[in-house]
Amino acid sequence: MTKMPTPGAPPSPGHDGRPGRPVGLRDVARMAGVSTATVSRVLNTPERVSATLRERVAAASARLGWVPDGTARALATRRTGAVGAVFPTLSHGDFARAAEALQGELRSRGYTLLLACSHYDLAQEHLLVRQFVERGVDAVVLVGNAHDPQTIGLLDRLSVPYVKTFNYDPEWRHHCVGPDNRRAMHGLTRYLLRLGHRRFGVIAQSAHNNDRAAARLQGVRDALSEMGLSVRPQHLVEGRWTIAEGRALFRKIIEKKPWPTAVICGNAYLAVGAVLEATARGIALPGEMSIVGYDDVEIMQELPVPITTLRIRSDEVGRLAADYVVATLAGKQPSTELECEVEIMERSSSGPVPRASRRESVPRRAKGADAGRR
Amino acid sequence: MTKMPTPGAPPSPGHDGRPGRPVGLRDVARMAGVSTATVSRVLNTPERVSATLRERVAAASARLGWVPDGTARALATRRTGAVGAVFPTLSHGDFARAAEALQGELRSRGYTLLLACSHYDLAQEHLLVRQFVERGVDAVVLVGNAHDPQTIGLLDRLSVPYVKTFNYDPEWRHHCVGPDNRRAMHGLTRYLLRLGHRRFGVIAQSAHNNDRAAARLQGVRDALSEMGLSVRPQHLVEGRWTIAEGRALFRKIIEKKPWPTAVICGNAYLAVGAVLEATARGIALPGEMSIVGYDDVEIMQELPVPITTLRIRSDEVGRLAADYVVATLAGKQPSTELECEVEIMERSSSGPVPRASRRESVPRRAKGADAGRR
DNA sequence: TGATTATGTGAAACCGCTTACGTCGCCGTG
């Protein structure tokens, strides 16, 4: 025995948990009097091991308090059982819930979630994905359809499966699960059109690096243009998605008359802000104006004026995403159900276009100027 | 070329990225005409490699699009650079923000976050921690001080560093970062006492497997008992932490008079619910009653009656936790700043005890019965 | 009963990267 630190064959056949070296599969094997292969088998394919040995190994394993080393297994298996997800942020309840559901579903299938936030920055996202890939994730979950081409390239080159979430796009069909933002907003707009509204305001989320926001806006535009309508520039405002921002943007919209009779918000918090600002100013909802949002959060139905909005089951998105990647990893065809239902939650903040939507315009012009127009 | 799938020695000294085998460090080494050790060194200790080789390796690496295999590195290094965190849920904005901050801070230090939710279930938490440990996380972040002894035992036995968050307890001093729930609530209660309130209601979060909630309640009790006061049983209610629950619990409190003059809510959403219910019933805040919460969320300051509450920088908690584990992993002494500041955000939902708090009691008894008492 | 086929185990070769050592070339001294 020279001065070898740890090299050479592992002598010292200590048979109990010595504090020195952590216990490994080999220690278990030795204590159970079997080969390492057998120990490995009781772990992975117990049915191929005789009951006797199985128990001997289990006992030894328990006595030694052995915790299998995942990294070693991953190296040998070429699978980590980990899935990486990059969300823009978790401050948004929607993403938080989706993340939670994603994690839960993945876990129940034996996978672990690696989570990171890109803060709506595609370069950052790329770095994170790269980090995930280096860590050996089996699959990746992304939000939205807009990504750095390099990101997708990397994933493709290494053939790492991935899903894009929160913006189902029928054009691409594959690789994406979630609500169809455009179609959802299209439907909500049509709902307002059916109520007779013709003059619309839009409080949109900034579409910078946010294809979901862009798709929503497109949905509104499409629905309107089908009726030969469009949003007046001064009635289209955009910004971040806080309540305070919603208030400020709403103020901008009503800066001067004529006001829109319906204001569509691209996000729950923006809608909450708009409604709070409107009621604070004594604007009757839906008497004088209708305000609707996208996405449902609890506060929306608890406010003095409950807010009409689209309910997106964001936890469903998380589950679908988990489903998708797990199926793909198992070599199966992912469920065909990739699009996620949305539902209009009709509440008190919206209603028929005010009959008296004529008493507008700054210098009280002729009434009914463009009320029931078209 | 028989039909060998991948076995045998890797002959075929192909020098370009063949679709077959993924490129590995060896391929890079071969293309750069250096040993594997050198490639590894340019990656980990570039300063110990001559500029010439460094560049040759970099070039080869880039040309091959090599992505180092983290699992292999982890196995060799005995470090994964991953930190596991178990939160009760992410639906709670606080945890979501903390998770986000934790991830951001960890990432900037080169670590990756593994995330999971326990749903306030300690058994579940133990399983998750176990899973993390098997995955080889370098450290673990937990929420609260209450945990399955086995969980802590496992961590200790494998000497995996961990922090407990969101409930700084001066008794334990170590291993925990966050606000001191008890002390914070103690302070908030004293604030109300200073305003003259003597009859308190408490809408608490269920303390089941939630030591933070328990600590908060204790804070209220301590502050009151210091004044010889206590909460009447019928004024102490508890439940989950939704807005709707807040409303319902508030209703229970005001079921019969005398009402408390101040209601302390154990959570932001409960407070929002209480305030909405109170205003809906025409109860003047703070004219007739004061309502305060714990924890600040945006909606609280945007409601018609902005709510007084404690601001906890939950992102700070995340950062502190990251700090703690990273420092510990580096063998350094964690920052001494483990406790996280809280601040009373005084808003309109609280004020001096109503002078007329005498017009209470069901059968309109003698006024001032116990108003300024003591 | 001997040949054949399941079935259960063990020996040993990896998985892809890190790193302790050893080697080699070059420079500075005595």
Place this chain on the structure above:
DNA sequence: CACGGCGACGTAAGCGGTTTCACATAATCA
């Protein structure tokens, strides 16, 4: 001019599991 020292690299032994393949032994069949 030979020798010790030093730095840059290469060699090869792991890290802790998995898995292929060979090999017994037991069960099955002619």
